[in-house]
Every structure is written in structure tokens, then in C-alpha cells.
Amino acid sequence: xxxxxxxxxxxxxxxxxxxxxxxxxxxxxxxxxxxxxxxxxxxxxxxxxxxxxxxxxxxxxxxxxxxxxxxxxxxxxxxxxxxxxxxxxxxxxxxxxxxxxxxxxxxxxxxxxxxxxxxxxxxxxxxxxxxxxxxxxxxxxxxxxxxxxxxxxxxxxxxxxxxxxxxxxxxxxxxxxxxxxxxxxxxxxxxxxxxxxxxxxxxxxxxxxxxxxxxxxxxxxxxxxxxxxxxxxxxxxxxxxxxxxxxxxxx
Numbered sequence: 001x002x003x004x005x006x007x008x009x010x011x012x013x014x015x016x017x018x019x020x021x022x023x024x025x026x027x028x029x030x031x032x033x034x035x036x037x038x039x040x041x042x043x044x045x046x047x048x049x050x051x052x053x054x055x056x057x058x059x060x061x062x063x064x065x066x067x068x069x070x071x072x073x074x075x076x077x078x079x080x081x082x083x084x085x086x087x088x089x090x091x092x093x094x095x096x097x098x099x100x101x102x103x104x105x106x107x108x109x110x111x112x113x114x115x116x117x118x119x120x121x122x123x124x125x126x127x128x129x130x131x132x133x134x135x136x137x138x139x140x141x142x143x144x145x146x147x148x149x150x151x152x153x154x155x156x157x158x159x160x161x162x163x164x165x166x167x168x169x170x171x172x173x174x175x176x177x178x179x180x181x182x183x184x185x186x187x188x189x190x191x192x193x194x195x196x197x198x199x200x201x202x203x204x205x206x207x208x209x210x211x212x213x214x215x216x217x218x219x220x221x222x223x224x225x226x227x228x229x230x231x232x233x234x235x236x237x238x239x240x241x242x243x244x245x246x247x248x249x250x251x
Contacts, residue, residue: 006034006041010069017072020080023060025088028113029096032066033173041070052078057088063095089114089137093145104148105156105178109171111142112156152178158187 011031014020032040044067052071054064061068062083071078085091102110114137139157143150155178159168162185170176181187206218 006038006073007031007069008034010037010073013072014069018068018078018080020054020056020068021060022065023057023062024117025057025092026060026062026065027117028089028092028110030172031069037066037069040066041073044070044076045074048074048076050077052076054078054080055083055091056080057083062088063092089135089145097146103174103177104152105171105176105181106174107146107148108152108156108178109160109168111139111146111148111153112160114142114145115139115153115157116160155179155182155187158182159185162187 031037052064052067054068055062059082061080068078070076083091137145139153140150143153146153156171159171159178159181162168164185167176167181167184171178171181202222205222209218209221
């Protein structure tokens with residue numbers, strides 16, 4: 001028996017019901033994989049909203065496409081609202097980065113998509129609906145926005161250029177690293193984020209956390225580092241400490 005791809009089915013239903021195109025910028029953050037979308041669908045079904053809001057840019061879907069797909073599957077009402085700000089990229093980053101646990105390679109994918117999507121983007125308008133001009137983003141700018149190295153963005157860009165959809169999809173969904181993909185495709189490696197290909201040394205992490213934060217924080221902070229895809233203790237422990245302290249102070 002062939003397993004139904006829920007994302008593909010939802011895309012078909014959404015096109016039939018709403019007939020909306022995705023804005024190129026929305027591709028920075030791709031639709032959920034089938035299993036993840038199924039989980040979201042089941043969670044929403046338990047307590048469905050009265051209306052699902054989807055943000056549009058120039059008459060095309062900018063943000064909220066996963067919820068739009070869920071709405072199509074569940075038959076929920078959708079309200080399409082035109083984005084009225086002047087920074088659609090910042091809007092997308094704010095909406096998505098804080099609620100998605102992205103690995104370094106996934107961030108590099110987002111950054112590379114940002115660069116390629118904004119390049120000449122203002123030449124492809126034509127819906128007749130006004131939208132703000134989109135400033136082209138360079139690799140260094142994208143790297144800064146995503147908190148990664150320029151080399152990682154460069155590596156991700158090379159992989160996108162290769163056109164290998166299987167490998168691109170694996171990176172997009174967090175199943176393959178940029179470095180591994182570059183080796184597999186026999187591309188010239190620029191990426192210096194080699195920590196991502198290593199395994200978190202939990203014993204070393206526990207020792208450092210216990211020394212600087214206390215034994216009771218060891219398990220929680222190691223879990224945090226795993227969720228962030230961070231394996232280089234010397235380089236990334238400080239970030240985990242700050243994030244955990246901020247989370248505690250916000251309670």
C-alpha cells in the first residue's frame with residue numbers, strides 16, 4: 001500500500017480551494033514535510049481556530065502557508081490579508097526563526113534562498129497589487145541575519161545551484177548537513193562549520209556546564225544544545241548559557 005504524501009495532497013486541495021500562488025520569498029521557509037504537517041493537522045483539529053490568517057504580498061502567499069494547507073485539509077475558513085509593512089524579509093524571519101529549531105545547515109539553506117530570491121526580485125512583479133521594493137541581500141548580509149558564517153551560505157548556494165532536489169530536500173528538512181552534501185556532490189568546500197558534522201561530546205559539555213552553571217542545569221542545557229544543533233562546546237556553550245538564562249528569567 002502506497003503511503004499518501006499529506007503535503008502533496010494538501011497543496012492540491014489548497015490550489016483547488018484558494019487558487020493562490022506562493023510568493024518567491026515564502027520559499028525561504030519551505031512547507032513542512034508530510035509527517036510534520038500531519039502532526040500540525042492533528043493538533044489543530046483538536047482545537048481549530050475560527051479563522052486561519054494568511055499574510056499575502058502582492059496577492060501571493062507570504063507567510064502562513066503551512067496553516068493554509070492544514071485549513072485546506074480540515075475545511076477551515078481562511079482569511080487572506082495583504083502585508084502592509086515595508087520589510088517582508090524581516091517579517092518572515094521574525095515569524096519563523098523563533099518557532100523553528102533550525103540546524104546550522106538549515107539556516108544556511110534559508111540564507112542562500114534569501115540571496116537567490118531577492119536577486120532581481122523586483123523585476124518579477126505583475127499581479128497589479130502594490131508591494132514594497134525588496135532590497136537585494138548579499139551573502140554576508142544573509143549570514144549576519146541568520147547568525148552563521150558566510151562560508152556556510154556560500155556552500156548552501158553551491159548546493160542550490162547544483163539542482164539536486166533530493167539532497168536539497170534533505171538539507172531543508174534537517175536530514176543532511178551542508179558539509180556532507182558538498183562531499184557527496186564533489187563540490188569545492190568553503191564551509192567552516194565543521195562542528196555540525198561532529199557528535200556532541202556530552203561528557204565534556206556536562207563538565208563545563210557543571211563548573212559554570214551548576215549540576216542541576218546539566219541535563220536541561222544539553223537538551224537545549226541538541227535542539228539548537230550545537231556540538232562545538234568551546235564555540236557555542238556561551239550561547240546556550242545565555243539562552244537558558246533568558247528562558248528562566250522569562251518565566
